Every structure is written in C-alpha cells, then in structure tokens.
Amino acid sequence: MTRVSVVQLGSSADRNANLATIEKSLRTAAENGSAFAFLPEASIYRGPYDPVHVEAEDGPVLGRMSELARELELNVVLGGVWTPGVDPEHADNSCLVFDRTGQIAARYRKVHLFRLDRSGEPADDEAAFTRPGDRTVALRAGELTIGLSVCYDLRFPELYRNLADAGATVLSVPANFSAYTGPAHWEVLLRARAIENLCYVVAPAQIGTDPTGFAAYGHSLVVDPWGNVVARAGDEPAVLTVDVDPALVQARRLELRSPQHARPDVYAHPARIEELDG
Numbered sequence: 417m418t419r420v421s422v423v424q425l426g427s428s429a430d431r432n433a434n435l436a437t438i439e440k441s442l443r444t445a446a447e448n449g450s451a452f453a454f455l456p457e458a459s460i461y462r463g464p465y466d467p468v469h470v471e472a473e474d475g476p477v478l479g480r481m482s483e484l485a486r487e488l489e490l491n492v493v494l495g496g497v498w499t500p501g502v503d504p505e506h507a508d509n510s511c512l513v514f515d516r517t518g519q520i521a522a523r524y525r526k527v528h529l530f531r532l533d534r535s536g537e538p539a540d541d542e543a544a545f546t547r548p549g550d551r552t553v554a555l556r557a558g559e560l561t562i563g564l565s566v567c568y569d570l571r572f573p574e575l576y577r578n579l580a581d582a583g584a585t586v587l588s589v590p591a592n593f594s595a596y597t598g599p600a601h602w603e604v605l606l607r608a609r610a611i612e613n614l615c616y617v618v619a620p621a622q623i624g625t626d627p628t629g630f631a632a633y634g635h636s637l638v639v640d641p642w643g644n645v646v647a648r649a650g651d652e653p654a655v656l657t658v659d660v661d662p663a664l665v666q667a668r669r670l671e672l673r674s675p676q677h678a679r680p681d682v683y684a685h686p687a688r689i690e691e692l693d694g
C-alpha cells in the first residue's frame with residue numbers, strides 16, 4: 417500500500433499566495449502520512465501567459481518546491497508549470513516530479529494542447545503560448561509506476577494505453593479543467609481511462625475562475641482500477657488522502673485481460689469502407 421494525497425486548489429495569479437497555500441496542503445499531506453502529493457495544473461500561477469511566469473528549474477519558485485519536498489520527505493507531483501520552451505513566447509507546460517530528497521525525478525511536457533472554440537467567445541488556444549511535448553513518461557517509484565499526463569491529454573486514450581503498456585499502475589491527470597466541459601466529460605473520461613487500462617487514476621483539479629475569466633470545474637477524483645470513485649472533492653479546496661494498492665491492479669488484470677487483447681496491428685490500417693446501395 418502507498419498512501420497518496422490529491423490536492424485541490426483555487427490558484428490565482430499571485431505566486432506567493434499560491435506557494436503559501438501549496439505549502440499548507442503539502443504539510444497536510446505529510447501529516448496524513450502520504451508518500452506522494454499530487455498537485456493540479458497551474459498550481460503555482462494561474463492567469464494570462466507572460467514569460468516572467470516561466471519557471472527555471474534552478475529558480476526560486478521551483479527551488480522552494482524542492483525544499484518543501486525535502487523538508488517534508490514527500491514526493492511531489494507538480495501538475496503543470498511553465499518551464500523554458502523553444503522561445504520566451506512558447507513555454508513547455510511541464511509536469512515535474514520532485515522526490516523526497518528534493519531532486520527532480522521526472523519531467524513530462526504536455527503533449528496535447530487545449531483548444532476550445534465556443535461561439536461568440538475568444539478561443540482558448542494553449543498553443544498560442546505553449547510548445548507541445550513529444551514523449552510519454554512513466555516513473556517507477558517504489559511499488560508504484562506512475563504514468564504522467566496533463567489535463568487535456570485526458571481526451572486521448574492512446575496516451576494512457578502507452579503508459580499502461582510501459583507498466584503504469586497509477587495514471588496522473590493534473591488539471592485545470594473547464595467548467596464548460598467538466599460537467600459532461602471530466603468524471604466519465606477519468607473513469608474510462610481507469611477501466612480501460614485497469615489502473616488507478618489520480619486527478620487533482622483547480623477550482624474557481626482565474627484572472628483571464630477561465631472557470632475551472634474542480635471535482636478532483638481518485639478512481640480505482642475497476643472504475644470506482646474512491647475519493648472525490650467538490651468545489652472547495654481539499655486534500656484527498658487514499659491508500660493505493662498495486663496488488664489490486666494485478667488482481668483486476670487477472671480477472672479481465674482487455675489491455676492484452678488490444679490489436680494495435682489492426683488499428684494501424686484505415687477502416688475498409690463498404691457502401692450500402694439502394
């Protein structure tokens with residue numbers, strides 16, 4: 417068993433205030449006896465893109481995250497933070513994992529960039545200020561293997577199958593999911609990713625509206641490998657603490673072997689199109 421905490425935040429554009437809230441949440445996670453804390457996307461800063469909010473790994477903000485991980489002896493999965501990308505106008509949206517000594521143990525750069533075109537509203541277009549990543553990343557961490565992703569990645573099941581094939585038993589989906597899509601899509605997609613890969617899914621989320629007017633859905637969730645919701649938050653800040661049992665992943669995968677029954681060799685070819693005449 418590995419105890420993990422999933423943190424729900426309502427981050428703002430005030431980095432110092434966010435860091436103070438993050439610190440409190442991490443202290444709660446450590447007091448609860450967790451080995452891991454999962455933080456949502458945009459934990460450190462949530463607001464309009466500006467190159468001043470791109471964080472260097474050896475800078476003060478990520479340095480503070482590293483110190484906290486070391487002080488609390490807590491592995492910290494920092495959901496999504498802007499790190500230096502191709503140029504100052506295009507950062508990477510990175511998930512960084514700090515181990516309990518404060519070292520960065522894994523880096524994943526968000527592969528799928530969010531775009532939403534609602535009629536009558538300016539498009540949400542993450543690619544305007546973000547460079548997409550091009551590699552999947554899973555982290556072996558004691559008895560768990562954690563597959564990394566960020567927010568909009570949730571809509572792409574192939575990514576999670578790739579992570580499960582690499583041995584992931586826990587899928588991490590830190591989010592700043594929109595309140596527009598969330599009610600219909602968030603829980604359904606998270607539970608589907610758990611069920612189709614027979615993995616735990618941990619999904620820390622943002623709440624509230626950021627200074628750009630983006631309203632987040634909240635409802636952080638932990639799902640077990642059978643698709644059951646084992647913990648859920650509402651629309652308030654929260655620290656959800658659960659025990660994750662990798663033996664349950666193995667047990668369910670012996671009952672139901674659907675991941676092994678996948679036929680990527682078949683899906684590699686376009687469908688044959690038949691015509692119904694008359």
Ligand SMILES: O=C(O)CNC(=O)[C@H](CS)NC(=O)CCC(=O)C(=O)O
Pocket residue numbers: 457458461462463496509529530540542566567568569571592593594595597598601630
């Ligand atoms: O801009 C930042 O600070 C960090 N990036 C985000 O918050 C991104 C782009 S706005 N949010 C999502 O991917 C939401 C996806 C979503 O809501 C859906 O798939 O329906």
